[in-house]
Amino acid sequence: MNYKNIVIKEKDGVATITIDRPEALNALNKETLIELSSAIDKLENNKKIKVVILTGNGDKAFIAGADIKQMKGLTPLEAKEFSEIGHNLIFKIEKSRLPFIAAVNGYALGGGCEVMMACDIIIAADNALIGQPEINLGISPGFGGTQRLPRLVGKTKAKEMLLTGNNISAEDAKNIGLVNKVVESN
Template sequence: MELGSFQTLVVEQDGPSLVVTINRPEALNALAAAVVRDLAALLDAVEPRLGPAVGWPVRGVIITGAGDRAFVAGADIVEMVELSAEQGEEYSRAMQAVTLRLEALPVPVIAAVDGFALGGGCELAMACDWIYASAASRFGQPEVKLGLVPGFGGSVRLTRRVGIALARELICTGRMLKAAEAHRTGLVNQVLEDGDATLAAAKQTITEIAATSPTAVASAKALINEVATLDVAAGLDREAVAFHAAFETEDKVEGVRAFVAKDQPTFPGR
């Protein structure tokens, strides 16, 4: 998939995986304004290339960081020194928009974390559908140590991932979680030996996803995001609507045919 070139990102397709590497190792991959702009531009290029009209050229996106010290160490504090309050809010809203677009992609997005994922880095990882991390990784929202609060979604997504009590503790203390503890809290799905193993695990998962129905995965992701804030009755109603829509897809016809015939399905992605 040809997506153009970016100042702060390296983007490569590996089979069904699109690997996006934030490439500022000299700054621990901090989310400078240029990175936010590049992520938005990447999404501009990726969004029209995912779906039935183009045949699902990739089945998942992996976001990682260059080097073995940090996934993303946070927002770019050096840049923030000169920002006015209005510019700070603009920076916050620009990155929040990126996180919402990642959540809305019709394919899973996996964060492959190796090293620090702090502040904006933790928030970027949490905007992904799930997180794989190396044993050396560290997670946290240390904004209060700078006289700030989370600005890229930490107060919302951390609460939903680990519960309100632990989120309050982590945000109000700025304490870091080691990878094993992050796994125990549900923040991280898997802990792997090192960065190479973490990236390999993410690619393997997307390879598994590539054997399933693209339309069903897209619908399931959207459904899970939608029902997360609904009560049980409203969520079940939305699930029934999505179940109805799945019955109208060619992928459902092929999946059921293959199951009955004890055959491997070839999903058309429609």
């Protein structure tokens, strides 16, 4: 499969998947979700690959969430399908034989935060901004964030983030156990 929205590089047993939509802050549209899912399937079957790094192109965003421009035009049935595709992607990351490392640069919001939380290790640049701001659009997290976030940070902090839609810095995310390590952005 030729990819339009992601780039995959393999070297010494490490696969790096880069979401390559910097003009859209690497927002997840349906095509990107399908490409990511396909790429994970291929990497799962490649016995040379031992670990996957997932990141976003540019320094502004890891994944700034779902592509709101695309979502605005979805019927309820299409929105349900979009959410199911996202759920399936998250499930693949969580259940993969391969460890996934999220290299978070810039925004990790909404669906981007949910993808990040599915990874085994999360390394955030000091410029990262992390959160589940969907409530500000009148919707709830679509890829299982309401379940994952409390498991990672506890019920009290998760409720605060989910109900207010407030985002947190990389350092605050580290302090509550949402990321493993904060590094200097380049």
